[in-house]
Amino acid sequence: MSEENLEQKAKQIRADILKMLYTCQSGHPGGSLSCVEMLMALYYKVANIDPSNPKMENRDRIVLSKGHACPALYAILADKGYFPREDLWTLRQLNSHLQGHPDMMKTPGVDANTGSLGQGVSIAMGMAIAAKYKKADYKVYAIIGDGEVQEGLVWESAMAAAHYKLDNFVVMLDHNGLQIDGSNELVMSIGNIMAKFQAFGFECIQVDGHDLDAIVKALQAPVSGKPKFICCETVKGKGVSFMENNFGWHGKAPSEDQYNAAIKELGVAVNG
Numbered sequence: 001m002s003e004e005n006l007e008q009k010a011k012q013i014r015a016d017i018l019k020m021l022y023t024c025q026s027g028h029p030g031g032s033l034s035c036v037e038m039l040m041a042l043y044y045k046v047a048n049i050d051p052s053n054p055k056m057e058n059r060d061r062i063v064l065s066k067g068h069a070c071p072a073l074y075a076i077l078a079d080k081g082y083f084p085r086e087d088l089w090t091l092r093q094l095n096s097h098l099q100g101h102p103d104m105m106k107t108p109g110v111d112a113n114t115g116s117l118g119q120g121v122s123i124a125m126g127m128a129i130a131a132k133y134k135k136a137d138y139k140v141y142a143i144i145g146d147g148e149v150q151e152g153l154v155w156e157s158a159m160a161a162a163h164y165k166l167d168n169f170v171v172m173l174d175h176n177g178l179q180i181d182g183s184n185e186l187v188m189s190i191g192n193i194m195a196k197f198q199a200f201g202f203e204c205i206q207v208d209g210h211d212l213d214a215i216v217k218a219l220q221a222p223v224s225g226k227p228k229f230i231c232c233e234t235v236k237g238k239g240v241s242f243m244e245n246n247f248g249w250h251g252k253a254p255s256e257d258q259y260n261a262a263i264k265e266l267g268v269a270v271n272g
Contacts, residue, residue: 001044006212009044009079010036011268014239016075019270020091022259027092027100030249031145032072034209034234035174039064041215042141043076051081054108060138061111061127065120066145066174067101068251073110074098082109117145118153121171125157128169128227141170141219147179150188155200161227162201169227170219171202174209176236178247197229209234239266 001009013036021027039062043049047060064073071091078085083097090096097106101115111127114120124142131138148154161169173193181187190196198204203223207214209232218230236250237243240262254262263270 003213006040006044008268010040010212011239011266013040013072013075013079015263015266015268015270016078016085016088017071018240018254018259018262018266020071020074020088021253022256023089024092025253027071027253028068028251029071029240029243029254030178030236030247030251031066031069031174031176033238033240033243034176034236035066035069035143035232036072036238037210037212038143038172038174038215038232038234039072039076041212041219043080045212045216046219047141048138049080049109051077051109054082058136058138061124061140063112063114063120063124063127063140063142064102065114065124065142066117066148067114067120069143069145069174070098070100070102073102074107077107077109080109083107117148118151118157120144121148122153122157124171125161125166125169128161128166129164131168132164132166137168139168139170141172143172143174145174145179146176146184146190147187149173149190149193158197158200158202158227165225166227167223167225170230171197171227172230172232174234175231176209176234176245178236178245178250180247180250182247194229194231197231202227202229204229204231206231206233208232210238241265
């Protein structure tokens with residue numbers, strides 16, 4: 001896809017996220033909107049995946065450890081053809097395969113059940129160890145959130161990843177500076193996160209988390225003998241002015257007026 005088409009695609013994905021949340025009147029817009037380009041870099045540019053064969057043995061594994069941001073993941077999976085786009089509008093409904101957190105037993109393209117923060121990145125690290133053990137060449141990508149790095153499991157997995165020299169393992173931080181109760185600094189400062197992952201033995205790269213090319217370059221940068229940490233500087237609620245940098249939009253659905261205003265601002269139609 002051209003850069004122009006990718007920019008339009010990002011707007012469409014954001015519109016689909018908002019329609020999902022408005023339709024079910026539940027969910028997490030802020031962190032879903034902030035990680036769109038991070039997921040797009042993987043699914044459209046970097047990861048070895050095949051929507052026609054979701055369980056392909058040698059596929060790259062992508063684990064959305066910040067599972068509450070699954071509307072962004074679902075919108076991209078539908079766009080890639082893992083399941084029909086109209087399924088998106090069943091988000092969080094009874095008997096839907098698209099629940100409020102990803103379920104690998106129900107949704108094609110989901111590689112791990114996530115939701116309890118810290119567990120997804122730990123599962124992903126285990127997958128990377130398994131790949132090394134099997135001498136397989138697939139990579140494992142874990143997307144984590146700001147509040148999530150306050151969990152001990154994140155640092156246990158980081159310590160193990162460095163110890164086992166998992167250069168097939170990439171941790172991507174959606175660093176928007178906010179979490180459910182306010183700013184990271186107010187709730188629990190995460191300090192110099194680049195220095196911390198570097199101290200744990202990671203190759204560390206910092207990028208604009210809404211610059212697709214920069215994210216792709218960071219993902220493709222070679223490393224040897226070390227896991228990789230990519231700190232993606234993002235904006236919570238990206239794309240909708242009244243949601244941006246507002247932690248109040250961490251976990252609430254828009255009203256009809258707010259939804260219509262957001263879609264108008266994005267400038268794309270939501271059909272299907």
